[in-house]
Amino acid sequence: MNIKQQRGFALFEVLFFVLLAAVIVGGAYYVGTRNNKSDNSTVTSSKSSTSQDSSSSTADWLTFSDDGTKYPKTPGNDGNEAAFSFRYPTEWKFYPIGTKVKTSNGDTAELSYNQVVPSGGQAGESGLAFNSLKTSLNAEEQYKKDVGDQSQLVGPVWQGVKSFTTEKGYSGYIARLDRGSGKATYSVNISNNKAVVIFSYGSETSKYHGAYEQIFNTVVIP
Numbered sequence: 001m002n003i004k005q006q007r008g009f010a011l012f013e014v015l016f017f018v019l020l021a022a023v024i025v026g027g028a029y030y031v032g033t034r035n036n037k038s039d040n041s042t043v044t045s046s047k048s049s050t051s052q053d054s055s056s057s058t059a060d061w062l063t064f065s066d067d068g069t070k071y072p073k074t075p076g077n078d079g080n081e082a083a084f085s086f087r088y089p090t091e092w093k094f095y096p097i098g099t100k101v102k103t104s105n106g107d108t109a110e111l112s113y114n115q116v117v118p119s120g121g122q123a124g125e126s127g128l129a130f131n132s133l134k135t136s137l138n139a140e141e142q143y144k145k146d147v148g149d150q151s152q153l154v155g156p157v158w159q160g161v162k163s164f165t166t167e168k169g170y171s172g173y174i175a176r177l178d179r180g181s182g183k184a185t186y187s188v189n190i191s192n193n194k195a196v197v198i199f200s201y202g203s204e205t206s207k208y209h210g211a212y213e214q215i216f217n218t219v220v221i222p
Contacts, residue, residue: 058218061087064094064116066132082132082195087218088116089211095123113200116215118208128212130199139163139173139189142196147175158187166190167217188212192221 065085088094095101095115101124103109115127135142140163147158158175166172170192177185184203189196197219201212 058087058214060090061218062090062092062094063087064114066114080134082134082197082221084132084195084197084219084221086197086215086220088128088215089118091119092116093119093123095127099123118211126202128199128201128208128215130197132195132197134195135191136193137191137196138193139171139191139196142191143173143175143187143189166219168192168220170219170221172216188216190216190219190221195221197221 063085064087065083066081067083067085093116095111095117097111097114099111099115100108101111101122103124109124111124111129113129113131115123115129117123117127121127133142137145140160143158143160158177161174161176164172164174170190172191173189175187177187186201186203188199190199191197199212199216201208
């Protein structure tokens with residue numbers, strides 16, 4: 001009788017441990033499956049975030065190339081223009097030198113500079129104008145030279161705002177000319193000590209300043 005009971009208990013213990021092992025394995029599989037799903041959803045979320053971020057980058061912008069093959073060169077001093085390129089939003093419009101535009105007083109005038117104009121903006125008034133110049137000066141030195149060359153002018157003078165470095169490693173300098181009544185004009189020099197690209201724009205386009213900063217970082221000077 002005792003022998004049968006011992007055998008019964010032994011069999012019960014084996015079944016108990018088998019059942020316990022099955023529960024442990026099943027639980028581990030369940031936890032592993034949940035973690036795997038969580039990891040996959042994280043990767044998907046990360047990819048989605050990356051996709052959204054890329055939509056606001058300059059990757060899908062248009063390229064302006066002032067090398068004489070696609071657009072007319074910008075005016076320099078005695079033909080002293082330099083080649084350069086930059087990128088700008090696809091919805092903006094490019095207006096080359098000589099484009100006829102209406103002025104604020106209703107007259108017609110020709111643009112003396114190339115411009116890229118934000119969508120809804122008016123060429124000649126709310127665009128980003130630009131030209132280039134061959135020079136060994138850095139951006140700040142060129143700015144000071146320009147101010148010195150215009151020292152005979154009467155009225156407000158350009159005030160330097162800040163120096164900066166573009167993502168391409170070029171020196172940059174931004175200046176502001178107060179015109180009164182809360183209006184101002186900005187000038188930005190970007191130089192690689194072989195040439196300088198000069199941008200100018202007005203305060204009425206202040207809502208585009210962030211886009212302008214992105215544009216300055218895409219400038220390439222051969």
